[in-house]
Amino acid sequence: MKLRAIPYLCVMERRKLSMPELNRLSTEEFRAAEKFPLTIILDDIRSQNNTGSVFRTCDAFLIEKIYLCGITATPPHREIHKTALGAEESVKWEYCASATEAILQLRKSGYLVLALEHTTSSLNIRDYMIPEGSKIALVFGNEVQGVSEEAINLADACLEIPQFGTKHSINVSVAVGITLWEILKKIKLI
Numbered sequence: 330m331k332l333r334a335i336p337y338l339c340v341m342e343r344r345k346l347s348m349p350e351l352n353r354l355s356t357e358e359f360r361a362a363e364k365f366p367l368t369i370i371l372d373d374i375r376s377q378n379n380t381g382s383v384f385r386t387c388d389a390f391l392i393e394k395i396y397l398c399g400i401t402a403t404p405p406h407r408e409i410h411k412t413a414l415g416a417e418e419s420v421k422w423e424y425c426a427s428a429t430e431a432i433l434q435l436r437k438s439g440y441l442v443l444a445l446e447h448t449t450s451s452l453n454i455r456d457y458m459i460p461e462g463s464k465i466a467l468v469f470g471n472e473v474q475g476v477s478e479e480a481i482n483l484a485d486a487c488l489e490i491p492q493f494g495t496k497h498s499i500n501v502s503v504a505v506g507i508t509l510w511e512i513l514k515k516i517k518l519i
Contacts, residue, residue, distance in 0.1 A: 359419040364393040365513060366464040368435060372428035372480055373399035373471040374501060381412030382502035383469075388416035390509045395422045396431035396466075412502075428468060428480040435466045436483075444468040444484035445508055446476040447497065451489040454508065459515045467508055469501050 354362060369387060374380050380402055387395055397403050403424050404410070404417040425431040432442050441463045445454075459465065468484060470476030475498070481487060490499060490507055499507070 356415070356419045359388065359391075360421075362391060364391050366516075367392050367509065367512065368394045368396065368440065368464075368466045369505065370396045370428050370431045370435075370466055370468040370480075371398060371401045371501075372468055372476050373474070374401040374469070375472055376501075377402045377406055377408030378412045379472065379500065379502045380406075381409040381414075381417065383505050384409065384413035384416040384420050384422075386502065386506045386509065387420045388413075390513065392420065392509065395420055396425050396428075396435075397422055398425045398428040398431055428470075428477055429483060432466065432468065432480060432483045438464070440464045440466040442466045442468065442484045444470075444476045444481050444487045445489065445504055446470060446481055446487050447489050448481060448487040451487040454488045454490055454511050457486065457488055457515075459512065463516070465512060465516075467505075467512070469505055469508075472501055 367390070369383060369392060371380060371383060374383075374397075380397065383395065384404075402409060404413075404422070409417055423431075425434070436442060441460065443457075443465060445467065468476050468480050470480070488508070490504060492499065498504075
């Protein structure tokens with residue numbers, strides 16, 4: 330891979346923006362705001378820090394809801410709060426005993442279910458075309474075992490993020506961020 334030089338830009342002022350300049354929504358404004366038609370299903374996530382990070386990412390992307398399934402911890406929880414930084418108060422969430430329960434519930438409401446997992450039929454996330462007007466549920470799995478076989482079999486499609494190193498996976502909270510960015514670009518909301 331060849332790197333190219335970036336020309337120096339002459340900038341009169343460069344400083345970080347203050348919190349008021351960021352013009353972020355309050356928790357109440359977030360709850361009342363129209364959300365992107367995306368829902369996250371966390372299938373047996375063992376790390377509360379990962380769960381908290383997903384809350385924070387979902388807040389940043391104005392996501393509808395998170396389903397916390399199986400062994401995934403639920404708020405209030407000190408370790409979730411540590412990485413969510415309060416996003417567990419703004420993002421709507423629900424606990425389900427299993428990811429399959431959440432998937433079946435969302436399917437009844439017309440959601441397209443996409444699992445992020447390496448399977449024999451996984452599609453590159455860059456190549457997958459989202460049907461126009463779809464409400465989407467994204468399933469992310471356990472840090473070691475991945476998405477459960479039951480959830481994979483209920484998904485409309487399995488997607489994977491291209492990787493080029495020696496590891497076969499990306500941290501689940503990082504994968505959520507990458508996936509949300511890609512899906513929102515595809516449905517032209519960002």
